[in-house]
Amino acid sequence: MLEAERAERAARQAQFGKIPTVIVDDIHIVYKIYGAGVGKGSATSALSRIVSRRTSPALTEVHAVKGISFTAYKGEAIGLIGSNGSGKSTTLSAVAGLLPVESGAIYTDGQPSLLGVNAAMMNDLTGERNVVLGCLAMGMSRAEVKQRYQDIVDFSGIQERGDFVSLPMRTYSSGMAARLRFSIAAAKTHDVLLIDEALATGDTAFQKRSEDRIRELRKDAGTVFLVSHNNKSIRDTCDRTIWLEAGVIRADGPTEDVVAEYEDYMKSR
Template identity: 50%
Template structure:
C-alpha cells in the first residue's frame, strides 16, 4: 500500500483553540396550544424557544492528541464538533483552527448520480487532496472502503454503510491537520470500525489532531489520549482518558440506579 499524504505540523503545536464558546439555536415551541397553532399562519407570529446546546466551553487541542468527547444524549457533543468545523454558527466566544477541520460524514460531499470512481476523485479534490495523489491512492481507497465490486456503479446503488466507508476512506487518504469523527455517522460495521480505529491511531503518528465523539467508552479508551466530558452543554471534565472515563462511567451508573429506584413500586404495607 502507498503511504498516506501528510500535512506538516510540529508536534505539540495548538491546532484548535475554543475560547468561551456558546452555541444557541432556536426551535419551534411545540408546547403552544394546538388550537392556537392551527390559526397561526404567519411564521413571524409562531412561538420559538432557545436551546443552549454549548455553554461557555474552552479548551486547546494540540497536534498529536486524540481528543474524545463524551456525554449523554443532548449534551452538545455533535454540536460542538459542527461548531469547530464551521457548520453551525457560534453565539459567543471564539474558535481558532490552524487549518480547515475535516468532519467525516460531512466533509466529503458525495454525488449520488455519479459513480463511486468519480466520487473518489471529486470528493478528494474538494478536501484539497491533489488529483495526482488521489490517482496514486485510488486502489488503496477503494480496498479500504471494501467497495471494489461497486466502484463503477452510481453511488445511489451503495448501501448507507458503503457510502460511509467510502467517505472515511476518501477523507483519510490524506492526513488532515484536524480530523473529526462522529460515530453517530459511522457504519456500525465492527470489522471496518477496527480498521478505522487503527488508521486514526496511525494518523496520530503523523502529528494530526483527532476528535472522536462516541457513546462507546471502549472506542474512547482504545483511541483517545485525552477526554472532554460535556453535560448539558457545559464542559465538566477535561483530562486523561482513564481518569475522565472512569468518572463518567461512575456518574452514569449512579444515574441509572437512581432511575431504577424511582420506577420501583412501593413495598406493600
C-alpha cells in the same frame, strides 16, 4: 480572553513542546427554533398563525453549549463523550466553522475537516466518482487521486461483496457509505480532523483499520477529535477525552479516567 493573552499562552505552550491547534474560549451556542410548540408540520403552524393573526412565529431558544473552554494540541487524539443531546456534535460543527457561536471564540491553526455519518455524497453518482470528487474537493491533484484511488477503495472494503464501486451510492447500505466516507477523508493528512460517529457503522475489522489510520494521522499531522458512543473505540483511539453533559464540560483528562467516571455516572442514572 484578550488577543495578547491568547498569543502569550500559545507561545508558552509551544516553548514546552505542545503546539496548540484548536482553542475553544468560553463558547456559547444557541439554537433558535421558530414555530416550536405550535403544531406538527409547517402547514399547521402557518395556519395557526393566520387564524390567531400572529405576524411572526413563536420562538424557542435551546442553549446547546454553555461556556465551554479547552485547548487541543498537535498530535492529540481527543474523544468527546456524553449522553444524547449533551452538545458533542454541536461543538464539533462549531469548531469546523459550520455553526456560529453566540459568544466566545474558536481559534484554529489550519483548516478543520468534519467527517460525519451525514457527510455529503452524491447518491446518483457511483462510488468511483464520489471518491474522485471527494479527493479533489480536499485539494488533491488528479495525479494524487489516481495514485491513491485503489488504496481508498481497498481500505473501505466495499468491493469485498461485489463491484459496488461502479454502482450509484443510493444502492449502498449505511455502513458501506460510512466506510467509504471515512476512507476518502483518511486518504489525506489533515490539520484538524473531526470525526462524528463515522466509525459506528463499520464492522470490527474496519474499525480496527480506522483506529490504526487515526493513529497515523496523529503522527503525520495535527489533531483528531472523535465523537462516539462506543467507549471501546474511544479507549482504543484517544489518549485524552472530554466529557460533555447538558452543554457543559464535566471532565477533561486521560481517557481511561474520564471514560470510567462517565460509565459510573451512566450506571447511577
